[in-house]
Ligand SMILES: CCCCCCCCCCCCC/C=C/[C@@H](O)[C@H](COP(=O)(O)O)NC(=O)CCCCCCCCCCCCCCC
């Protein structure tokens with residue numbers, strides 16, 4: 252027992268150079284350094300938690316120096332930080348003459364890897380072959396599957412054949428045999444997997460999703476995202492980059508990131524969950540137009556963004572909300588949510604206590620303030636459940652938003668001139684503060700309601716007839732058609748909602764991801 256805790260120290264060869272290798276179960280890390288370095292001494296160190304696999308090197312080394320000996324070798328594959336949150340799988344091969352020593356090293360590393368209990372062994376993978384540039388299947392097969400197999404992770408892979416295939420399947424499948432579910436696709440594919448898992452959990456716990464105030468049962472299975480979509484903001488904002496290999500490595504080493512989920516209801520009917528952006532007005536209109544041009548791939552958003560910007564519509568309605576407690580930070584904070592974020596950690600404790608209280612039927616005390624009601628004309632109403640950082644806007648819609656603090660940032664962009672709206676948009680790309688404008692307000696909230704000025708409660712048949720009529724005469728030029736474009740739609744993680752009047756509520760840390768949030772000390 253004692254000897255298992257003591258470091259294993261040996262002289263091993265790395266690329267024809269003699270090294271001292273140390274496997275320290277206390278740290279726990281594998282490190283090695285050259286014994287007679289040509290230049291300055293470099294000590295390499297890899298935490299055990301970042302080792303992907305150890306393999307016996309079967310082939311004999313062929314160089315002149317070595318061929319007369321019968322050498323033994325093993326290779327350690329590990330995650331290495333490259334640039335800007337990007338991770339790569341690196342390998343180092345250690346050589347020695349003694350077969351027994353080689354075997355001892357392999358066994359010792361394997362034993363330490365077995366102690367990494369948060370790593371998944373068996374995964375359920377859903378691939379959307381039509382997301383983004385339609386490369387999901389190739390990305391998975393070429394970049395991800397080889398890494399999973401190296402790490403001895405077994406998988407059941409389903410390439411979806413229709414929309415909602417993954418979601419429906421998750422209601423039927425035996426989830427007990429899996430350690431996680433992987434979504435290969437964009438935010439829409441993630442949303443499907445999440446709806447399947449959350450829906451299944453509520454069904455199994457007999458919780459009615461139509462009740463907006465029902466506390467939801469959390470999902471214990473972690474979700475992994477292999478980005479292969481158009482925006483991939485859920486991946487980007489939780490990992491720091493949309494890179495399939497980086498995501499695969501976070502999955503393999505068994506990372507954990509809690510994440511809040513918003514529920515969206517209309518008249519006590521459940522509509523959808525949202526984790527990234529719930530946007531009415533500008534982002535709703537961009538989505539509506541972009542769906543017609545799916546064939547363009549990710550550029551459809553820029554094309555429709557430009558068109559929507561030119562059409563310059565505003566929408567009337569009423570937003571009501573309570574501001575969240577100041578301890579949960581402010582959307583104007585200069586600091587951002589990072590790996591190990593203390594605000595999110597505090598919420599982990601609170602949510603656990605809350606779930607316990609609920610389990611024992613104890614009273615809830617909410618200390619949030621008064622309801623604020625804002626009636627007005629808006630270019631956009633955006634509820635960001637996370638920063639929504641993505642390649643289009645690396646700081647995101649709400650740069651200081653938290654992943655798991657149980658809050659959403661509600662951004663109201665009031666009616667303004669085209670030039671002012673452009674100033675606001677451009678600030679998503681540069682260092683300037685997009686909220687520091689007279690027509691932009693931002694609030695940190697836990698729940699909000701939106702009611703459009705023009706009621707949706709018309710007879711559906713009537714509405715369809717009107718819509719048809721408008722479509723014939725309108726052709727998008729609303730100033731001449733007189734339809735005045737009264738209501739927009741909600742863009743919910745890239746999917747359209749059927750109603751404009753909504754009640755939104757955040758559910759703190761409802762789901763878990765194979766991610767770790769944004770690391771500060773990544774190489775530049
Ligand atoms: C002038 C440049 C202005 C750049 C403004 C960029 C703001 C970008 C904010 C992005 C927020 C993204 C929130 C993400 C939501 C996603 O969940 C969701 C689904 O993702 P999926 O496709 O992977 O399934 N994606 C989306 O809804 C896409 C939103 C993309 C909006 C792009 C808007 C581009 C606006 C361009 C305006 C150009 C004006 C030029 C005037 C001369």
Ligand SMILES: Nc1ncnc2c1ncn2[C@@H]1O[C@H](COP(=O)(O)OP(=O)(O)O)[C@@H](O)[C@H]1O
Nearest residue numbers: 382383411412413414436437438439440480481
């Ligand atoms: N096999 C399929 N055929 C058609 N649509 C699908 C399929 N699988 C998933 N979908 C749907 O495709 C839509 C877009 O997927 P997503 O992964 O978000 O790609 P993108 O980022 O390009 O929008 C989602 O609504 C999802 O439900």
Ligand SMILES: [Ca+2]
Nearest residue numbers: 437438439745
């Ligand atoms: Ca989508």
